[in-house]
Amino acid sequence: MGFKSAVVRFIRSRFGASKDLGKMAFGRNSGIDNDIKEKYGFDGELLRLFAANQGPPVHKWHHYIPLYDQYFSRFRNSPVRFLEIGVFRGGSLQMWRRYFGDSAVIFGVDSDPACDELNGQSGQVRIGSQDDPNFLEHVIDEMGGVDIVLDDGSHQAKHQIDSFKFLFPRMSKGGIYMVEDLHTSFWRGYGGGYGRNSNFFGFSTDMINDMHHWWHFDRLKYPSLKNMCSGIHIHDSIAVFERGLAVEPTHSLVP
Numbered sequence: 001m002g003f004k005s006a007v008v009r010f011i012r013s014r015f016g017a018s019k020d021l022g023k024m025a026f027g028r029n030s031g032i033d034n035d036i037k038e039k040y041g042f043d044g045e046l047l048r049l050f051a052a053n054q055g056p057p058v059h060k061w062h063h064y065i066p067l068y069d070q071y072f073s074r075f076r077n078s079p080v081r082f083l084e085i086g087v088f089r090g091g092s093l094q095m096w097r098r099y100f101g102d103s104a105v106i107f108g109v110d111s112d113p114a115c116d117e118l119n120g121q122s123g124q125v126r127i128g129s130q131d132d133p134n135f136l137e138h139v140i141d142e143m144g145g146v147d148i149v150l151d152d153g154s155h156q157a158k159h160q161i162d163s164f165k166f167l168f169p170r171m172s173k174g175g176i177y178m179v180e181d182l183h184t185s186f187w188r189g190y191g192g193g194y195g196r197n198s199n200f201f202g203f204s205t206d207m208i209n210d211m212h213h214w215w216h217f218d219r220l221k222y223p224s225l226k227n228m229c230s231g232i233h234i235h236d237s238i239a240v241f242e243r244g245l246a247v248e249p250t251h252s253l254v255p
């Protein structure tokens with residue numbers, strides 16, 4: 001690497017510059033469904049719902065589709081209570097309605113009052129900010145509880161963390177909390193930055209340490225979330241938290 005490119009790289013990393021997403025756009029000629037099938041070996045209904053969408057726009061990174069299915073498929077055709085933070089044009093709510101089925105309780109929240117006109121189309125839409133606990137509490141009450149949360153809202157690290165701290169303890173056991181577009185954790189404009197503790201990956205690291213609290217002597221970072229998380233999965237730009245009951249491990253030597 002030349003000196004100049006090393007300096008550019010250092011400055012970008014240091015100041016959390018955003019990547020040029022235009023360069024990562026997919027050339028449509030080969031087909032979105034083929035791209036997902038070939039790269040990720042996934043061929044399920046969600047692929048068709050996404051790739052053949054003719055309704056309101058849905059913008060998703062291709063590798064999210066198999067991940068959604070991996071974590072959400074067991075809730076299909078059940079009265080799952082699903083909350084999406086970030087409604088935008090309503091495209092994803094429509095996709096989720098088709099995916100989860102008629103018996104699902106689907107709510108979306110968005111801070112943009114224009115989203116109110118989507119209320120009642122594929123699910124219920126409520127207007128408010130994801131960092132407002134009173135608003136979130138009201139929404140959860142209306143839903144009768146929540147089994148899945150998908151955070152695709154402001155992508156601001158502080159909002160992601162505040163929403164998680166409020167919603168996660170209120171989820172049903174066996175539920176899934178997913179946060180997407182976590183590449184923003186590297187970008188200053190979203191409260192991120194490479195290796196910064198204050199971004200969502202820093203928070204996730206604290207959660208990993210807390211989940212292992214019986215193995216070390218350090219204090220819990222989030223005592224209010226103690227023993228509520230039974231699994232944490234990190235994928236590219238996606239974090240998944242399993243809401244369960246964590247119990248101290250036991251071991252045996254058999255026979």
Ligand SMILES: C[S@@+](CC[C@H](N)C(=O)[O-])C[C@H]1O[C@@H](n2cnc3c(N)ncnc32)[C@H](O)[C@@H]1O
Pocket residue numbers: 057058059084085086087088089090091092093109110111112128129130131152153154159
């Ligand atoms: C990426 S878009 C959501 C896209 C949608 N989930 C989809 O896949 O079609 C992000 C949305 O989050 C909303 N938003 C921004 N800040 C927010 C906040 N503090 N609370 C709730 N929603 C917010 C924006 O208005 C925008 O509609």
